[in-house]
Amino acid sequence: MELLLTAEPTPEQSDQDIPAASDDDQEMPPAICRELESHDPKGEDITVLAKEDGHTVWTQWVHPYLSHGTKASGTLISYWSSLEKLLIFITSKKSNRDAMHPLHESYREAFKELIPSLKGWRSTIDSETQATQFRGHLRECDTVLTSDNLVKLKVSPPFVQGMKALTQAKEGKQLSLQEFSDARDLLLVKFTMLTGTRPMPLANATLEDYETAKEKDGNRIILVPKHKRSKQGPAVLGMDTELQGLMKIYMEKIRPRIAAEG
Secondary structure, three states, X not given: OOEOOOOOOOOOXXXXXXXXXXXXXXXXXXXXXXXXXXXXXXXXXXXXXXXXXXXXXXXXXXXXXXXXXXXXXXXXXXXXXXXXXHHHHHHOOOOOHXXXXXXXXHHHHHHHHXXXXXXHHHHXXXXXXXXXXXXXXXXXXXXXXXXXXXXXXXXOHHHHHHHHHHHHHHXXXXXXXXXXXXXXXXXXXXXXXXXXXXXXXXXXXXXXXXXXXXXXXXXXXXXXXXXXXXXXXXXXXXXXXHHHHHHHHHHHHHHHHHHHHO
């Protein structure tokens, strides 16, 4: 898979600095490992999850976090999605039980009953935190670029250097690594200005995504399947006529040389 703008992926999850799991817990999601160690420091397995017929997950984890606001709703929903997958794996007949720690059948049945509850709790988390989510959206509105900001951006040194590099590449100049970075960074800014995208779709956009972009009313739309909220559908990156022209220079004059040099 070839990345379109060869940009380094930007981490959007706080689990990037988690140490690699050992052979004994390689199937355990790191976030769930941390939660188990926090709530049951002396425990040696996941049987603590079966307490209170499985409702200990809500009473000891979810509810305290929601009450004190110590975890974002998206983080909690992600945790329980990981936990659900783990429990499905453990209780599945397809799992290799000989390679797992022994688990009494009563615990296995408790975990099976817990799985549907996790789905309902995720919906509850989402509904109970709507006000907080909306406040976050409103705060983001306060940081939206104004027309004055955009004017200043277009005369800033990085913007000017990026446009200069693209113009020189169009005329046939072989760009230096710094000039390549200037051109690429300008394209990233242009994409962001047009669509307000998060960093991850830009980092994950591939040549295939670019080549299969759809055109409508003179604009081209790139659909990027891999991004933070993939379950909601592909991320959309728009290209107006100007950006299409700049991308053509990048694809024909700049990227082939950089890709060849590795």
